[in-house]
Structures are given as C-alpha cells and as structure tokens.
Amino acid sequence: MVQDRTGKPIECKAAVAWEANKPLEVCKVTVDPPGPGEVRVKIEATALCHTDKYTLSGEDPEGKFPCILGHEAAGIVESVGEGVKSVAPGDHVVPCYQAFCGECRMCTSKKTNLCSKIRKYTGSGVMASDEKSRFSCNGKTIWHFMGTSTFSEYTVVHEVSVAKIDKSAPLDKACLLGCGVSTGLGAVLNTAKCEEGCTAAVFGLGTVGLACVDGLRLAGAKRIIGVDLDNNKFERAKDWGCTDTINPKDFGDRPIQEVIVEMTNEDGVGGVDYSFECIGNVGVMRSALECCHKGWGECVVLGVAGSGQEISTRPFQLVTGRVWRGSAFGGYRSRIDVPKLVERYMNKEIRVDEYVTDVMGLDDINKAFKAMTDGLCLRCVVLMP
Ligand SMILES: NC(=O)C1=CN([C@@H]2O[C@H](COP(=O)(O)OP(=O)(O)OC[C@H]3O[C@@H](n4cnc5c(N)ncnc54)[C@H](OP(=O)(O)O)[C@@H]3O)[C@@H](O)[C@H]2O)C=CC1
Ligand SMILES: N[C@@H](CCC(=O)N[C@@H](CSC=O)C(=O)NCC(=O)O)C(=O)O
Ligand SMILES: [Zn+2]
Numbered sequence: 001m002v003q004d005r006t007g008k009p010i011e012c013k014a015a016v017a018w019e020a021n022k023p024l025e026v027c028k029v030t031v032d033p034p035g036p037g038e039v040r041v042k043i044e045a046t047a048l049c050h051t052d053k054y055t056l057s058g059e060d061p062e063g064k065f066p067c068i069l070g071h072e073a074a075g076i077v078e079s080v081g082e083g084v085k086s087v088a089p090g091d092h093v094v095p096c097y098q099a100f101c102g103e104c105r106m107c108t109s110k111k112t113n114l115c116s117k118i119r120k121y122t123g124s125g126v127m128a129s130d131e132k133s134r135f136s137c138n139g140k141t142i143w144h145f146m147g148t149s150t151f152s153e154y155t156v157v158h159e160v161s162v163a164k165i166d167k168s169a170p171l172d173k174a175c176l177l178g179c180g181v182s183t184g185l186g187a188v189l190n191t192a193k194c195e196e197g198c199t200a201a202v203f204g205l206g207t208v209g210l211a212c213v214d215g216l217r218l219a220g221a222k223r224i225i226g227v228d229l230d231n232n233k234f235e236r237a238k239d240w241g242c243t244d245t246i247n248p249k250d251f252g253d254r255p256i257q258e259v260i261v262e263m264t265n266e267d268g269v270g271g272v273d274y275s276f277e278c279i280g281n282v283g284v285m286r287s288a289l290e291c292c293h294k295g296w297g298e299c300v301v302l303g304v305a306g307s308g309q310e311i312s313t314r315p316f317q318l319v320t321g322r323v324w325r326g327s328a329f330g331g332y333r334s335r336i337d338v339p340k341l342v343e344r345y346m347n348k349e350i351r352v353d354e355y356v357t358d359v360m361g362l363d364d365i366n367k368a369f370k371a372m373t374d375g376l377c378l379r380c381v382v383l384m385p
C-alpha cells in the first residue's frame with residue numbers, strides 16, 4: 001500500500017541528470033505535492049528508452065538540465081491535486097508523455113493523437129498550473145522531462161497524462177506500454193493501417209522495430225524484411241515474425257533500398273508497401289522511403305534525430321506516389337488506448353514480457369544506460385526500492 005502524504009512534500013531518491021553527457025547522480029530530491037489538475041505517482045518500475053539517451057546526449061533541442069529523465073514507467077497514485085477526478089490514490093497507472101485531454105482542437109479533430117493542452121509545458125520542464133517544477137534538490141530546481149520524469153521514486157504528472165490500468169497487470173511489464181512497444185505497434189496499426197497480405201521493411205531491430213514487426217504479424221503481413229547492422233539481432237527478429245533479414249554491410253556500397261526493391265520485384269516493379277524507420281538516422285530515413293513501392297508505398301518515420309539533422313530525397317520519389325509520414329506514440333490516444341493495450345497484453349495478443357532483457361535497481365541507472373547499447377539488450381527495467 002502506498003503511504004498517503006497528501007499535501008506534504010516527499011523526500012525520495014531520484015536519478016538526476018545534472019548536465020548533458022554526464023552520468024546521472026542518484027540523489028535525495030524533494031517532490032512537492034501535486035497542484036491543481038496534477039497527480040503524484042509512486043513509480044514502481046521504469047524502463048529506459050533510446051529517447052532518454054538522446055536527450056542526455058545534448059542533441060535534444062528541448063533538453064533542459066538539470067532534469068529527471070525517464071518516460072516508460074508504471075506506478076501507483078499516491079495523492080491527487082485539486083479538481084482531479086479521473087484517478088484516485090491507489091490506482092495503478094502508466095504516465096504518458098503524450099497527453100490526451102479529449103477537449104482541445106487536436107484531441108477533438110480525430111486526425112491526430114497530439115494533444116495540445118499541456119505540450120508547451122512538458123517541453124519546457126514545468127507544470128501547467130503555475131509554470132513551476134515540483135522537483136528540487138537541496139533547494140535547487142530540477143526540471144521535469146517529457147511531463148513524466150520517471151527515474152524517481154515519486155513524480156508529479158498532469159492528470160491528462162495518466163492512463164489508469166488494470167490492477168492485475170504486472171507493473172514491471174506494463175511500463176513498456178508507456179513508450180516503445182506501443183509506438184511500434186501503433187505505427188503499423190494506426191498510422192500506416194497496414195492490411196492483410198502487405199509487404200513491409202523494418203529498419204532497426206530494437207524494441208521499437210520489433211514492436212513494428214509484432215504489429216505487422218497482427219495485421220497479417222505476408223512479408224516482413226528486417227534490416228539491421230548486427231547479424232546477432234536476426235534470430236530474435238525471425239522469432240518475432242520477420243520473414244527475411246538483411247544487413248546493409250553485406251552489400252558493400254550498394255544502397256540497401258536497391259536491394260529491397262530487387263528482393264520484392266514481382267512483375268517489373270519492386271518495393272515494399274510499407275516501411276518503418278526505427279533508428280533515428282536521417283540517411284536510413286531516405287533508404288526507408290526509397291525502398292517503397294512506386295505509386296503507393298508509405299514510409300513511417302519513428303526514429304528521433306538530433307538537432308540540425310534533416311532528411312532529403314529526390315522529389316521524384318514523392319511525385320511517383322511514395323509517402324513519407326511520421327508517428328508519435330504510434331498514434332495512440334494515451335489515456336484511452338494504453339488501458340486497452342494492457343488488456344491486449346493480459347490476453348496474450350501482443351508481446352511485452354519478451355522485450356525485458358535486463359532488470360536493475362535505481363542505484364545502477366548508469367549501468368542500465370550502458371546496457372542499453374550493449375549487444376542484444378532491448379529494454380532494461382529499473383525496479384524502484
Ligand atoms: N516516434 C516515437 O514516438 C518514438 C520514437 N522513438 C525513437 O525510435 C528509435 C528506436 O528506439 P529503440 O528501439 O529504443 O532503439 P534501439 O537502439 O534499441 O533500436 C535501434 C536499432 O537499430 C540498429 N541500427 C543502428 N543503426 C542502423 C543502421 N544504419 N541500419 C540498420 N540498423 C541500425 C541498432 O543497432 P545497434 O544497437 O547495434 O546500434 C538497433 O538494433 C530511437 O530514435 C528513439 O528515440 C522511441 C520511442 C517512441
Ligand atoms: N524533444 C524532442 C522531441 C523528440 C520526439 O520526437 N519525441 C517523440 C517521442 S520519443 C519517445 O521516446 C514524440 O512523440 N514527439 C511528439 C512530441 O510532441 O514531442 C525534439 O525536439 O527533438
Ligand atoms: Zn521512448
């Protein structure tokens with residue numbers, strides 16, 4: 001049972017990123033009570049996503065230090081601020097960096113999952129009600145990150161950013177539905193809306209890429225070509241559902257898009273119906289577009305690229321019917337869809353457990369960052385004390 005300290009600050013442990021490109025420091029921080037429309041959550045488990053690493057690297061134009069990173073977590077509501085109605089202390093929740101208020105022009109358009117209600121605050125590390133942070137360390141302000149800051153035993157999030165989930169779901173697995181797994185599944189099922197019998201190429205066979213593969217399996221794709229620079233990733237990718245795996249290193253200087261077009265040439269015109277870029281490499285984003293079928297092929301960009309990076313292609317690629325689009329959180333409307341994804345996980349329709357390759361404690365957070373880039377690691381889950 002989570003101790004209710006309603007209205008009082010809580011002192012707890014958190015991993016603070018004091019500056020870009022430096023190891024995190026596990027410190028004692030003060031977490032203020034939730035303000036109006038806010039929820040204080042005791043984090044039980046948080047995974048690391050490559051976007052945490054990206055922001056820590058200093059490449060994120062929105063990166064603001066010192067901050068508490070982390071955005072793929074699950075926990076239990078400790079207390080709620082004034083006016084909060086949708087969750088109560090004791091509820092199990094997944095904090096969501098992509099909010100869903102259901103009322104703003106974006107939420108009501110039905111064309112996007114990008115809620116605009118609090119985005120400018122989550123991008124600048126503060127809470128919407130007073131534009132202040134709820135975190136401090138020895139009197140120094142520590143900024144929020146992505147509206148979630150889950151590398152902390154306790155965090156404060158906006159009510160519009162918490163998805164209430166089934167209490168029987170294991171929190172050390174459900175946390176993965178807060179980002180990577182949902183993103184890959186949704187890019188296939190919501191953004192591209194892949195249909196039965198389609199062909200696809202997935203670039204980057206980490207968590208996001210494998211979740212795309214799982215989505216393609218669910219959609220009934222007939223051919224799924226996995227692309228990665230590391231052959232050791234291929235056996236697992238086949239287990240997830242890849243029908244083919246290719247390594248660009250095996251083709252010398254030949255552009256990988258040419259190889260894919262040739263592999264899929266049925267009647268003189270080759271190319272896949274859908275492709276997914278799950279790396280954050282602008283050169284690969286070009287290959288992913290150009291391996292698509294003339295006339296209708298769609299490339300979905302999921303990878304996050306650093307400040308100043310740009311994509312390019314010959315406009316002819318678009319003139320001849322290929323489409324470039326992007327997907328944030330897989331197009332899922334967080335508060336509505338995450339509980340449904342948890343249900344699908346509990347019904348064993350989607351993979352989640354299989355992405356957890358490492359488990360550590362908060363004190364080992366820097367080891368967890370290192371593990372993320374080591375060999376076959378998919379997700380490292382940090383369990384809170
Ligand atoms: N749009 C959204 O809503 C979201 C976006 N993201 C972004 O998605 C991307 C993927 O995240 P995640 O799955 O966690 O990351 P991973 O690093 O686990 O996956 C990327 C994979 O791509 C491989 N790779 C690297 N370079 C190449 C290349 N040139 N060609 C083929 N494969 C390559 C990597 O190999 P190796 O490990 O050997 O480098 C790794 O296996 C990141 O940019 C992340 O920030 C994440 C979540 C949500
Ligand atoms: N601050 C970054 C934004 C990077 C980005 O694109 N984030 C993704 C989620 S990545 C999760 O792991 C996203 O959903 N973006 C939509 C949004 O509203 O932020 C930058 O500026 O590069
Ligand atoms: Zn993420």
Ligand SMILES: [Zn+2]
Nearest residue numbers: 101104107115
């Ligand atoms: Zn909204």
